[in-house]
Amino acid sequence: MDLQTWIWLLVGITFALYIGIAIWSRAGSTKEFYVAGGGVSPLANGLATAADWMSAASFISMAGLISFNGYDGSVYLMGWTGGYVLLALLLAPYLRKFGKFTVPDFIGDRYYSNVARTVAVFCALLVSFTYVAGQMRGVGLVFSRFLEVDINTGVIIGMIIVLFYAVLGGMKGITYTQVAQYCVLIFAFMVPAIFISIQITGNPIPQLGFGGQDANGIYLLDKLDGLHRDLGFAEYTSGSKSKLDVFFITAALMVGTAGLPHVIVRFFTVKKVSDARKSAGWALLFIMILYTTAPAIAVFARTNMIETVNNQEYKNMPDWFTTWEETGLLSFSDKNNDGKIQYLADTSKNELIIDKDIMVLANPEIAGLPNWVIALVAAGALAAALSTAAGLLLVISASVSHDLIKKMIKPDISEKGELVAARLSAVVAVCVAGYFGINPPDFVAATVALAFGLAAASFFPAIILGIFTKKMNKEGAISGMIIGILMMLFYMLKFKFDWFGGGTKEDWWFGISPEGFGTVAMIINFIVSIVISKFTPDPPKEVQEIVANIRIPSGAGEATH
Amino acid sequence: MGGFKLGFWFAQQGSIYVFTILIFIYIRLMNKLDKKYNLDS
Numbered sequence: 001m002d003l004q005t006w007i008w009l010l011v012g013i014t015f016a017l018y019i020g021i022a023i024w025s026r027a028g029s030t031k032e033f034y035v036a037g038g039g040v041s042p043l044a045n046g047l048a049t050a051a052d053w054m055s056a057a058s059f060i061s062m063a064g065l066i067s068f069n070g071y072d073g074s075v076y077l078m079g080w081t082g083g084y085v086l087l088a089l090l091l092a093p094y095l096r097k098f099g100k101f102t103v104p105d106f107i108g109d110r111y112y113s114n115v116a117r118t119v120a121v122f123c124a125l126l127v128s129f130t131y132v133a134g135q136m137r138g139v140g141l142v143f144s145r146f147l148e149v150d151i152n153t154g155v156i157i158g159m160i161i162v163l164f165y166a167v168l169g170g171m172k173g174i175t176y177t178q179v180a181q182y183c184v185l186i187f188a189f190m191v192p193a194i195f196i197s198i199q200i201t202g203n204p205i206p207q208l209g210f211g212g213q214d215a216n217g218i219y220l221l222d223k224l225d226g227l228h229r230d231l232g233f234a235e236y237t238s239g240s241k242s243k244l245d246v247f248f249i250t251a252a253l254m255v256g257t258a259g260l261p262h263v264i265v266r267f268f269t270v271k272k273v274s275d276a277r278k279s280a281g282w283a284l285l286f287i288m289i290l291y292t293t294a295p296a297i298a299v300f301a302r303t304n305m306i307e308t309v310n311n312q313e314y315k316n317m318p319d320w321f322t323t324w325e326e327t328g329l330l331s332f333s334d335k336n337n338d339g340k341i342q343y344l345a346d347t348s349k350n351e352l353i354i355d356k357d358i359m360v361l362a363n364p365e366i367a368g369l370p371n372w373v374i375a376l377v378a379a380g381a382l383a384a385a386l387s388t389a390a391g392l393l394l395v396i397s398a399s400v401s402h403d404l405i406k407k408m409i410k411p412d413i414s415e416k417g418e419l420v421a422a423r424l425s426a427v428v429a430v431c432v433a434g435y436f437g438i439n440p441p442d443f444v445a446a447t448v449a450l451a452f453g454l455a456a457a458s459f460f461p462a463i464i465l466g467i468f469t470k471k472m473n474k475e476g477a478i479s480g481m482i483i484g485i486l487m488m489l490f491y492m493l494k495f496k497f498d499w500f501g502g503g504t505k506e507d508w509w510f511g512i513s514p515e516g517f518g519t520v521a522m523i524i525n526f527i528v529s530i531v532i533s534k535f536t537p538d539p540p541k542e543v544q545e546i547v548a549n550i551r552i553p554s555g556a557g558e559a560t561h
Numbered sequence: 562m563g564g565f566k567l568g569f570w571f572a573q574q575g576s577i578y579v580f581t582i583l584i585f586i587y588i589r590l591m592n593k594l595d596k597k598y599n600l601d602s
Binding site for chain 1: 564565566569573576577578580583584587588591595599600601
């Protein structure tokens with residue numbers, strides 16, 4: 001069978017599966033819509049959390065990012081997995097015991113204040129929208145490259161599928177489709193990795209393979225370091241970032257991961273506190289499989305790519321080279337007119353520009369793997385993007401229908417009315433996300449990584465202090481959140497978008513990059529919250545009792561309004 | 562470890578294994594604690 005038939009077949013089967021699950025698990029009540037009825041098993045929740053978390057960025061972009069940055073790319077691996085340790089130890093069990101539907105719900109009730117709730121809703125929407133636009137873009141990219149439809153048509157097809165199962169099934173539908181999507185995406189990620197690992201090193205386990213030897217008995221990593229030296233790049237296995245910056249970026253990514261509302265809500269879907277702990281463990285185990293394979297793929301893809309293109313005749317390039325050239329994600333200009341491709345670190349002589357995002361998608365083609373493997377990667381990338389998009393859309397719709405409408409604007413809304421409002425806001429959210437996917441504002445790409453900084457600077461301290469200190473009051477938490485997110489926005493706008501006079505790398509405060517600044521903003525948020533709470537009245541007795549109560553793991557009832 | 566530099570291996574592999582193990586140790590210890598004080602439901 002040819003490639004196109006394979007792709008349509010696999011993408012079609014997986015889509016039919018998702019829709020089938022959505023119809024089977026329709027949500028009938030707000031409780032089913034927001035937290036899947038609260039009876040999800042820890043294993044299923046772990047699988048769903050892994051799919052929810054691993055987005056188009058993890059599946060498509062991360063290995064490419066590591067491939068181009070080498071050792072410096074490690075911050076993403078450590079940051080995006082380490083966050084789960086914080087989640088499991090500091091957040092998930094306590095938030096589950098608290099027993100609410102959403103993160104702003106926790107903030108609003110713990111800080112007995114609708115101002116706090118509004119600030120939290122605003123932060124949740126800001127983080128979720130920047131994130132979801134990136135997912136829709138990923139869907140469009142896969143469709144345009146593999147199904148040869150227009151990138152906008154691709155985004156619209158993706159919108160319709162997500163709309164169907166997120167609106168119909170709510171959290172219940174999303175949970176079970178995410179379980180299926182995890183299976184699809186991990187299979188799609190592992191199969192090419194195993195194939196290529198055998199091809200290059202003879203070892204079927206990619207995690208071991210990339211430390212192995214090639215056919216000539218040379219260690220793969222030594223070979224890649226050598227290639228990098230020859231072409232003028234920094235050595236693959238040595239870093240160029242400062243230790244301090246690496247520390248701050250990793251910390252921001254970890255804390256941001258733990259503070260992402262769409263990840264936190266997944267822990268509200270299990271029956272009891274110990275299940276929340278267990279599902280965090282399962283989630284990281286399932287995430288680990290992909291995250292330890294990604295650096296192996298990065299090394300294989302980098303070596304293969306350099307060896308295939310560098311100093312080769314342009315006219316002898318394989319098919320994939322021209323197909324990717326057509327998408328504009330790969331471009332070649334023959335600067336010295338010798339008909340050969342020179343790939344060099346020196347930008348004045350370099351003739352090949354490769355977008356990082358194509359490394360995973362092009363990898364099976366570069367390695368010459370069979371058509372069904374390439375089709376599988378397309379289906380897997382779609383699963384990764386759709387599962388995350390659905391989780392984010394649910395957070396957005398719950399923030400609007402539950403936190404804004406039910407809790408603030410119209411408290412007497414009926415159960416049925418709230419469910420309709422939730423579905424309607426999901427529809428609106430999909431359309432907005434689709435619009436940003438089709439017309440991506442320039443800042444989207446830059447802000448997806450920064451969404452973590454925003455989450456770290458706003459939610460994390462408010463939640464942690466809300467759980468671990470009885471004395472933290474609304475004045476402290478609100479001013480901390482506002483100052484934290486404003487600091488982060490200021491630093492990001494100044495150094496990423498040249499507002500407030502702009503600035504270059506030399507002007508960074510203490511040499512900390514905007515990606516790592518979330519940690520600084522978080523620390524400031526902590527300090528501001530604590531200082532202000534010392535000078536303002538203690539929270540009411542009932543709230544202090546609630547805080548004492550969430551530390552006792554037993555007796556977590558059903559999640560309630 | 563074969564062709565890995567130690568620092569590189571820990572940054573791109575080891576740290577992730579350590580994180581996962583940490584969570585499972587925590588789950589075990591907490592479950593034990595819950596049992597000790599009869600808080601497991």
